[in-house]
Amino acid sequence: MTTKKKIVKQSKNSKKVIKWISFIVISTVLYFAYILFAPNIFSNSLEKSYLCIPDSSRYIDVTQILKKEANVINMSSFKQASNLLRYGTKIRPGRYELKKGMNNFQLIRILRSGRQTPVKLSFNNIRTKEQLAGRLGKQLMTDSTSILLLLNDSSFLAGYNLNPNTSVSLFIPNTYEVFWNINAKKLFERMDKEYLKFWTNERKDKAAAIPLSLAEVSTLASIVEEETNNKKDQPMVAGLYINRLKTNMPLQADPTVKFALGDFSIKRILYGHLKINSPYNTYKNTGLPPGPIRIATPKGIDAVLNYSHHNYIYMCASETLNGEHKFAKTWDEHKINANKYQQELNRRAIFK
Secondary structure, three states: OOHHHHHHHHHHHHHHHHHHHHHHHHHHHHHHHHHOEEEOOOOOOEEEEEEOOOOOOOOHHHHHHHHHHOOOEHHHHHHHHHHHHHHOOOOOOOEEEEEEOEHHHHHHHHHHOOOOOOOOEEEEOOOOOHHHHHHHHHHOOHHHHHHHHHHHHHHHHHHHOOOOOHHHHOOOOEEEEEEEOHHHHHHHHHHHHHHHOOOHHHHHHHHOOOOOOOOHHHHHHHHHHHHOOOOOOOHHHHHHHHHHHHHHOOOOOOOHHHHHHOOOOOOOOOHHHHHOOOOOOOOOOOOOOOOOOOOOOOHHHHHHHOOOOOOOOOEEOOOOOOOOOOEEEEEEEEHHHHHHHHHHHHHOOOOO
């Protein structure tokens, strides 16, 4: 074989090798591109779901959590992408949104950066600290026990000028954006900021004019809201209780007895119920109870701050049982209203 033929043959072989190398390189690039950039979040019913990674999680924990979302993500593809991008050396806890059509590169970039999707935290219609802690614990990584412990921690609460009886007044019902992995103490800090925003100078001045402390306003508002859900009646009810406070008359608020008994299903307060020894029994004790009997809403608080000025000191639920009340200035007037109410309860066979 001549030198020229050898050169031609070597050239052809070199081209074949180059082609094979090019093919391998291109195939590898395309494979890695597919692993990284092909859609890997799937869902037939939802446009998005969420990945919640607790504190102290390892990579294997993340994969286990993702496996529970088997209908959402291809785990084999995710694991390969994790190796390529070296995800796993530093796991950031939090709640991350998984959008339909998202690829592994996008997902891992979010996980590595710790760019969480906030939780829309909400709570309302809550009577007890246990209910509050439970509601918050269901929406956050922080467990309800740690929240409840702080709600009962006198030393901790002193920093917010609160105590275990008034601690729930720090929580103003609304919807707040917070990170899922916020801890209990940070949650209190956030609620304190919202509390200070809510209690404007105007509201503080109205409270001082009654005069009541902010916690006392929340306490009275909680009684008013338990007494009636009729928004029109609430300022009237608040005015009546304020009249009683100013004359040192017992509030004699039935909802406080239910709270003292721990039984909110009671529809008719009986004389036996009134015997309970509790600082929350406003039939036995004058003044406000030690703290709120529910978490007062902004509307309830404003009903107290903007209470109706009148001379009524007695009230009774209307015999229509529609949430409205009848108000009276004298005991004789009140007895007439109360008899009508009692007769209607008897007619409807409501005895407890």
